[in-house]
Amino acid sequence: MLTKRIIPCLDIKNGRTVKGVRFENIRDAGDPVELAKWYAEQGADELVFLDITATNEERKTFAELVRDIARHIDIPFTVGGGISAVADVEVLLQAGADKVSINSAAIRNPQLVEDLAKRFGSQCVTVAVDTKYTDATGWKVYARAGTVETEHATVDWARRVTDLGAGEILLTSMNNDGTKAGFALDITGAVAKSVTVPVVASGGAGSMEHFADVFHQAHADAALAASLFHFRELEVPDLKKYLKEQGVDVRI
Numbered sequence: 001m002l003t004k005r006i007i008p009c010l011d012i013k014n015g016r017t018v019k020g021v022r023f024e025n026i027r028d029a030g031d032p033v034e035l036a037k038w039y040a041e042q043g044a045d046e047l048v049f050l051d052i053t054a055t056n057e058e059r060k061t062f063a064e065l066v067r068d069i070a071r072h073i074d075i076p077f078t079v080g081g082g083i084s085a086v087a088d089v090e091v092l093l094q095a096g097a098d099k100v101s102i103n104s105a106a107i108r109n110p111q112l113v114e115d116l117a118k119r120f121g122s123q124c125v126t127v128a129v130d131t132k133y134t135d136a137t138g139w140k141v142y143a144r145a146g147t148v149e150t151e152h153a154t155v156d157w158a159r160r161v162t163d164l165g166a167g168e169i170l171l172t173s174m175n176n177d178g179t180k181a182g183f184a185l186d187i188t189g190a191v192a193k194s195v196t197v198p199v200v201a202s203g204g205a206g207s208m209e210h211f212a213d214v215f216h217q218a219h220a221d222a223a224l225a226a227s228l229f230h231f232r233e234l235e236v237p238d239l240k241k242y243l244k245e246q247g248v249d250v251r252i
Contacts, residue, residue, distance in 0.1 A: 113166050129171050185218045
C-alpha cells in the first residue's frame, strides 16, 4: 500500500503566499521561500506552488521564484499557473519543479495533457480540477481560477484527462475551500473511485479529523492544505502522528 501524502500548498500572488476563502477575500500568508523551507523541515511529503493569478493576467509563472524555492527544499515540488505549452513546462522543470499542474490550459486544449505526458511522462503531469457544486448543475469544473463555469461534469472530466495521460488529479472543492469545515468527501470519493491515478484532495481542511476522514472515507491518496499550515494552526509532525494512530499509513 502506498503511503498517504500530506502536501502544503503555496498560493502565490505578486510573489507572496496568500490564502482566501472560496477563492475570494485573499490575504497575505507570508514569504514563500521561508514557508517552503519550513515545510521541508517539518516533514511534508511534497509541496505545491500555484501562481493563482498567472492565467487571468495572461502571463507565465514566476520561474525565478520557483528556482529560489527549489534551491531550499529536498521534497517533490509541483508548480502550476500560466502553463499553456510544452515550452512552459521545460522552463519550470529546468527551474527545479518535479511536476507541473495544469488547469485552464487543459480545458482549452485537452491535447496538451497528452502532449505533456508523452514528452515528460505521466508522473510529471498533474491536472488540477477546480470544482463547484450547485443544485442546478451538480459538480461542475471551473476554469480561470474558479471564475468560469465549464460544461464538464467533474467525474467525467477527471476520467477524460487521466485517459489522456495525466498522472495525478488535484481536486479542489470551491465550496469547501478555506472554510475549514472539512474536505468534500462525496466528490473526492467519486473521483477517486473513477480514476486509476492518485487523487489529491484539496479545500476545507480544518482539523486532524478531516484528514483522517478524507483518507478513510473518500480514499484520497494525498491531502493538501494551506492556511491551516501557514498560520501554524496545525503542524505536519503532529498531524502525521495522529494519522498513524488512526491507522493511516504515512511517512514519519
